[in-house]
Amino acid sequence: MTTPGDRPAAEPIPPSRRIAALLREKIISGGYAPGDKLPTERALAQQHGVARNTAAAAIRILAGEGLVDTHQGSGAYVRATPRLIRLGAGRYARNLRASGLSPFGAEVTRQGRTPRVVCTSITRIEPPAEVAERLEISSRDETVVRRENHYFADESPMQIGITYAPWSIVEHSVISHSTTLGPGGIYARFDDLGHSVTRARDELSARMPIPEELAILAIPPGVPVLDLRHVSIDQNGRPFEVSHFAMRADHMAVDYDVPVED
Amino acid sequence: MTTPGDRPAAEPIPPSRRIAALLREKIISGGYAPGDKLPTERALAQQHGVARNTAAAAIRILAGEGLVDTHQGSGAYVRATPRLIRLGAGRYARNLRASGLSPFGAEVTRQGRTPRVVCTSITRIEPPAEVAERLEISSRDETVVRRENHYFADESPMQIGITYAPWSIVEHSVISHSTTLGPGGIYARFDDLGHSVTRARDELSARMPIPEELAILAIPPGVPVLDLRHVSIDQNGRPFEVSHFAMRADHMAVDYDVPVED
């Protein structure tokens, strides 16, 4: 029931949200710098005259927004913005392969960090429907090789990459069975097989990590993953490889530089 | 203290996580279909012999992962995967401008939905450092026009776009002052001014929405935003416009189709 002249509700904000907003403001304005420790839950509770649970809820809100890291036994800290690993627009170019460095490795090295890529599994499977469609094969007729890679910078996991290639193409290549692919990486091996990346089709979106990714990437709360689905097209206009990357969105970005047709 | 032969911890999973994992499993496997209602907090609590708070915590975990929507007074429901608005690779092409539809409008229309774009503000400001850098101007010497647009599909907000253009270029164009830009949109007007998009540079990442975006986009918990920074390069290789998009990652994806150089 409102009396005439009342403001349109001006809904009361719950204490947990109000405290979160106060802290958020202070974080964004720089009152708390990256790395700074927030007041303890118990201190916040006392300062604002609420229960500890409510203070904890406020901090949980900020953690969910990716603004704050909590460490059991220690405290809650303003999350530092990490240096971005930026996958450059020219990352599929052939001259990069000549250098022997992967796009990921090149960028991480450029930042003075140490890249590491491990191939955790190589299997031969019936392709998932989505993969078969992108490869323009029928999932009944043809199997694919599935390679799973984990990418690290200074031992921190950064992205998961799953690559699918038709068995008929890679059957006699190291791609089908070896965790090490030799100089120039996988695209150099595809070159050897007569398939050169001539065009790349990428589809990007983002989402919260699934538990498996959370375990592998050790993603803190409030950090989404960039979901990149890639198709490599060869000189004959045929797709010969698809990859699916899940990247820590707080550490990674993807660049594109595309010519605009008429 | 562990005795020899102990398994490496096998750490006990807290009840809230365990219940969340059970529900998650049932959601992913299809036991609960999109739109299905989960048991109520009170029912879950009783079923698993825990307090209602613990059941609520389990559901909050799933909400944070974007798997579940909660509606006060009603229940928690498995979130339906919305149809993706896919911004196609050819979205800057000139022939698209001829059709009179924006890339966003074209895709939404193609899906049988109704697109709407509103320009909420046009201001003349000193460019933020990042914008000045991308436009290759000095923020002291030159001001820019800042246009903010909100994009809707069937009245649901989908993305926020903020466009910056040097005042010296758009001073005498509708771009500097009119919320309606005429046929072909902003790139057609830039064409009129002698600046044709010849190359596009895009940088993509993702993050959780800031409160302002949350308010405009009405984003439910557990949904990140795709953060796209775009630079338009003209026929002389000079940048003439930068845009910053924040897109609901659960409803939108971005495509690229790039030729691979040597």
Place this chain on the structure above:
DNA sequence: TCGACAAACTGGCTTAAGCCAGTTAAGCAC
């Protein structure tokens, strides 16, 4: 048949209390 109303129900949010595990720092023994 239909609308209004009321009761039952559901999630949102809080309080107060407590145990646990990980961290930190002080102090003590050497």
Place this chain on the structure above:
DNA sequence: GTGCTTAACTGGCTTAAGCCAGTTTGTCGA
């Protein structure tokens, strides 16, 4: 000093109880 032990502290997580606001549903009356 150096290294260990311990006590204090911090977040993680739970219980039990309760009020509130929004939703659903059943019932009653016109």
